[in-house]
Amino acid sequence: MILDFNVNGRDYSIEADARARLIDVLREDLGLTGTKEGCGEGECGACTVIIDGLAVNSCLVMAHQTRGKRILTVESLKQDGELDSLQKSFINNGAVQCGYCTPGMLMSCKALLMRNPNPTEHEIREAIEGNLCRCTGYVKIINAVKEVVKESKAPSEEDHHE
Amino acid sequence: MSNMIMKTPASIDELVMCLKQSDDNTYLLSGGTDLIIKLRNSKIYEGTLIDLTGIDDLKQIKYNAEYIKIGAAATFNQITSNTMLIKHAKCLVQASSQIGSTQIRNAATLGGNIANAFAGADAIPALIALDAMVTILKSDKTTYTKPIDEIIKGSRKNTLYKDEAIIEISIPIANDNCISAFAKLGSRSRVTISKLNIAATAQVKDGTIEAVKIVLGALGTKAFRALSVEKAIENKDISEALYTAFENELVKQVDEAIPNRSSLGYKREAIRGLAEDVYFDLFGSMVRKVKCHD
Numbered sequence A: 001m002i003l004d005f006n007v008n009g010r011d012y013s014i015e016a017d018a019r020a021r022l023i024d025v026l027r028e029d030l031g032l033t034g035t036k037e038g039c040g041e042g043e044c045g046a047c048t049v050i051i052d053g054l055a056v057n058s059c060l061v062m063a064h065q066t067r068g069k070r071i072l073t074v075e076s077l078k079q080d081g082e083l084d085s086l087q088k089s090f091i092n093n094g095a096v097q098c099g100y101c102t103p104g105m106l107m108s109c110k111a112l113l114m115r116n117p118n119p120t121e122h123e124i125r126e127a128i129e130g131n132l133c134r135c136t137g138y139v140k141i142i143n144a145v146k147e148v149v150k151e152s153k154a155p156s157e158e159d160h161h162e
Numbered sequence B: 001m002s003n004m005i006m007k008t009p010a011s012i013d014e015l016v017m018c019l020k021q022s023d024d025n026t027y028l029l030s031g032g033t034d035l036i037i038k039l040r041n042s043k044i045y046e047g048t049l050i051d052l053t054g055i056d057d058l059k060q061i062k063y064n065a066e067y068i069k070i071g072a073a074a075t076f077n078q079i080t081s082n083t084m085l086i087k088h089a090k091c092l093v094q095a096s097s098q099i100g101s102t103q104i105r106n107a108a109t110l111g112g113n114i115a116n117a118f119a120g121a122d123a124i125p126a127l128i129a130l131d132a133m134v135t136i137l138k139s140d141k142t143t144y145t146k147p148i149d150e151i152i153k154g155s156r157k158n159t160l161y162k163d164e165a166i167i168e169i170s171i172p173i174a175n176d177n178c179i180s181a182f183a184k185l186g187s188r189s190r191v192t193i194s195k196l197n198i199a200a201t202a203q204v205k206d207g208t209i210e211a212v213k214i215v216l217g218a219l220g221t222k223a224f225r226a227l228s229v230e231k232a233i234e235n236k237d238i239s240e241a242l243y244t245a246f247e248n249e250l251v252k253q254v255d256e257a258i259p260n261r262s263s264l265g266y267k268r269e270a271i272r273g274l275a276e277d278v279y280f281d282l283f284g285s286m287v288r289k290v291k292c293h294d
C-alpha cells in the first residue's frame, strides 16, 4: 500500500505495510533513527514526533494514518549543520545525560514552542508530562526550555524599554 | 506479505461501504491509543483496519440551540479547547484535560474512549452525568441514538455490532444554573489510570441543590450513578453539614461496590479526597471550605 506524506519538509511516496506504525516506517524505511522506541505503549514519550504541529507518540499511530500529513522528527531540528536553539540549550543546561529521552523530549518542547513561544513553567511541565526521563529529574530540561524562551524574548523586551 | 489491510474512508458514505464488508477481524481505528497496543499484545496481524481519522465530519464539534455535537473522532485536545464545552460541559473538559499526556490527548478520541468501554475510562462518567446521547451509524446507512449508559455493556464491552460505528456524541445544553465537576485519582501511568473517578452535575437555585447526578467510575465493571449519594444531597441547602453527609454516603457507596476486595481500604480513603474536590468545585463559592483531611 502506497503512503504519501511529508517528513522533515520532504515529500515521500513509499510502499508501507498496513501493519506498520509510524515509528517503524520512520526508522526502518526512511532510516530516521533519531526517533527512539522505548515502551511501545505510549508511556515513555521517547518516540514523540510532531504531526501537523502536534506532539504525538509515533508508536501509537499507524503509518497510513499519517497520509497527507507533515511530520517533523528530531532530525529536522538541525538546519544547515547548525543545532536548533533548543538543542543547544539542552546541552548548555545539562539536560542531556544518557540521552535516551532526548529526541522525544526535544520534539515535545518544540511542539510547545511552535504553538506557544512564551510558555509558563506549568505549560512546559504539561508539555513533557508524557516524556519519561530517568536521569535529569526534569528540572534541567525545564530550565533549558526557559532559557530558549528568555533568549527569544530578549530583543523585543529591549525594544519595549527604549 | 501482510494480511492486514487498511481502509481509509474520507466520508460517511465511504465509511458505510467499509462497514458493509465488516467481519470479526475488522477493527475501527481512531486515535489508536488503545487499539494499537491491543493488536500488538494479542499478536493480531491479520484483518482489516478502518481508519476513521480521515473523515472530516467526524472531527467537528458543532452546536445548535439544544445540543453540543461532538464528532466521534474529535480528540481530547480539541475538547479541552472548545469554548462551548468549557461553558456547558465543564466536567467533560476536566476529564479530558486529565487523560494520559499531551501526546495521548492529541491523538485519543472521545469515540474511542466510549467504544473501548474501559471501567476506568475518564470521559464516560462525565458523559453519563451530562446525559449524553451517542449516535451510531449502521452499514445500511441508517443511524440510531442511545443514552451513553446503554452503549456500555461492561468492562471492555460495548453493545455495537461489527458493522456499526459511533459517529457523534450529543450533549444537551442545560440552563445556566447547571454546574458540573470531575475528579480522578491515579497517576499518569496507564496501568494505574483506573483507580477511581467521579463526575457530577447539579442544578442549584438560591443555595438549594434542586437536581444532582453523581457518577462513579472504576469501581465496578462499568461507571454507574450513585443514587443514594444523589438522594442524600438533593433538595437540600448547600452547607458544611451537607458536605459531611455527601462524603459519608460516598464512602458507603464504595463499601457496597467493592465489599471484599483488597483495594477497598485504599479506595475508601481515596473517595474522601475526590468527594472534597468535587463538592467544593461544584459548590465552593456557596459554602465556606471545611477543614481539610489529613
Ligand SMILES: Cc1cc2nc3c(=O)[nH]c(=O)nc-3n(C[C@H](O)[C@H](O)[C@H](O)COP(=O)(O)OP(=O)(O)OC[C@H]3O[C@@H](n4cnc5c(N)ncnc54)[C@H](O)[C@@H]3O)c2cc1C
Binding pocket: A041, A042, A043, B027, B028, B029, B030, B031, B032, B033, B034, B035, B036, B052, B072, B073, B098, B099, B100, B101, B104, B107, B108, B109, B110, B111, B112, B113, B114, B115, B116, B120, B121, B122, B123, B160, B164, B165, B166, B167, B188, B189, B190, B193
Ligand atoms: C499512555 C496512555 C495513557 C492513557 N490515559 C488514559 C486516561 O488517563 N484516561 C482514559 O480514560 N484513558 C486513557 N488511556 C486510554 C485511551 O487513550 C483512551 O481510551 C482513548 O480515548 C481511546 O481513543 P482512541 O481514539 O485512541 O481509540 P482507538 O485505540 O482507536 O480505539 C479504541 C477501541 O474503540 C474502537 N473504536 C474507535 N473508534 C470507534 C468508533 N468511532 N466507533 C466504534 N468503535 C470505535 C476501536 O475499534 C477499539 O476497539 C490512555 C492510553 C495510553 C496509551
Ligand code: FES
Binding pocket: A036, A037, A038, A039, A040, A041, A042, A043, A044, A045, A046, A047, A048, A057, A058, A059, A060
Ligand atoms: S515508545 Fe512510544 S511512548 Fe514509549
Ligand code: FES
Binding pocket: A095, A096, A097, A098, A099, A100, A101, A102, A132, A133, A134, A135, A136
Ligand atoms: S537523559 Fe537519560 S532518560 Fe533522560
